[in-house]
Amino acid sequence: MIGDLLGAMVSWRTFLLALLVFGFAPGALLRVIVRAFGRDDSRRRELLAELHAVPRLERPFWVFEQLEVALFEGIWPRFAKWAKSRPPAVFARRTGLALGVGSTYYLLLAVACALLVVGLVMVLSASSGAALAKQGDSYTYFKRQLMWVVGGVVVMLVVSRIDYRVWRRLGTPLLVVATAGLVYVLIHPGAVSAYGSTRWISMPGGFTVQPAEFAKLALLLFSAHVLARKARLLRDVHHLLVPVLPLTMLLAALVMLEPNLGTTMLLCAIAFGILFVAGTPLRLLSGIGSLGLAVGVGIVMFNSATYRRIQFLSFLDPAPDPMNSGYQFIQARLALDSGGLLGVGLGAGRQKSYVPNAHTDFIFAIIGEELGLVGTLSILLLFVALATPGSGSLSGPPTRSAATWPVG
C-alpha cells in the first residue's frame, strides 16, 4: 500500500507537474501561499517583495520553503485565534480539542462513548454472519461485546472517582506485585499455559490472572509518579532515563520470556509515550526507539517461534503465500480497497466472511470496507481526541503525573 503511494508520488507526470509549477511560476504560487496569512499580516507583503531578492535559480526552492512559513506563521496563529474567540465548550464540541479543564471531562466522556458505540455497531456488523453460522445466534459476539462495554463503563466511572493521588501511591506496590507475578509465571510449575506460552496464574474461584496486564498499569503509574516527582531534575538525561528505562527493559524481558510479543511491544510503547511527554530530547528518544526496534526485529527474526517469524514476514509482504500465512492480510487489504473513499455502506461489506477474526483483530479492515476512508479516519480522529486533552494541557492538571497518564 505504501509502495503504491510512493510510486504515485514520484511518477513522471507528478514530477513534470511539480517542475512546471515550481519552475515557471514561483511568483504565482507564492501569491497563493501567502493567502495563508491574514489580510493585514505584514508577512504577506514581505514575502512577495522578498522573492525579488532571491536569485532566479533559487526561487522555486525558496517558494517551496515558504509553505512551511505559511503553515506555522500563517495558518496556525489564525487557527489559534479562531479557537480562542469562541467559548471553550463550543470549540471543544466542534473540534475535539479541549481548552478548559472543566470541558475536558465531558469531552473525554463524549469521545469514549462515541468510540464504544461505533465499536458495538461495527462488531455487530462484522460478526453477525459468522455468529449465526457458528452459534446459531447473530447476536452472540455483540452480546459479549455489550457485556464488556457495560463492565468497562462501570469500572471507568469507579476509577475516575478515585483521587489521582491514590493512584500515585498505588504505583510502587502494584509494580512489586506485577514483577513478582511475572517471575512466578516463569518459574512456578503451577502457572497456566495455553497457546504455547505461559502467562496466567490460576486464582481460587476458577478464573485466571495475567500479571503482564498488571505490569502495563504498574509501569504507567510508577513512571508517571517518579517523573513527576523528579520534574525539576528532568533536564538531566540520567534522571530522565534511569529508573524508567531499566525498569521497562526488565519488565519487557520478563514478558518476552513468557513469550508474549504483543504485551512486550505495548510496554515499550507506554514507556516511550511517557518519556516523550516528560520532554525527552527528540534525538535521544529516536535513538532509543530505533535501537529498541532493531533489537526487537532481531529477536523476531533470529531467536523466536517460527510462527512469529512467518507472521512478521508475511506482514511485510503477504503476496508469496496468499492462501496461508498471507491470507489474512490480503483479505483485509481487499476489504480496505473495496471500501474506497466512502465505503460500501454499513452492513453491506462482503469481506467479513473472508477476513479471519473480522470482528476482533481485523475489525478496522471491515470498518474500512463499510465506512470507507472517511470512516477509518474519523475513528482515528476520535482516538486522537481521546489522547489530546491529556497531553495538550500539561500545565492544566494539578500535577505533571496526572497529565502523563492519559497518554499511557
Added chain:
Amino acid sequence: MRRTHALIQVALALMQDPTGCHWGYDLSRRSGVRSGVLYPILRRMLDEGWLEDGWEDPSKLSEKRPPRRYYELTNKGRRALGALLVEARNDARFGFLVGRFAS
C-alpha cells in the same frame, strides 16, 4: 526565548552587523536557517522589542518591484543578543557555533 541552534545562528548573523539593516532572505542564507524557522524567530524578537522593522521607501526604488521589509536591532536587542552569545559560547551545546564571537 528557547535556546536552540537556530536562535544562536540567527543571533550571530544579526550581530555580524549590529547597526545595519537585515533582510529576510539574506539573513536566512547567512545564518543557514531556513525560512520556516527564521521567520518565527524574527517575529518573537520583534515581540520582545529586540528588533524593529521598517519598509523600504517606494519612491527611492530604481527597479520595478514592491518595497521590501527590513529589520534593525534595537539597543535592547543588541544587549540581549550579546549576552545570549556570550552565554552560548560557554555552553557545551553551542560553543562550536559561537567560537569566534567576541563581545
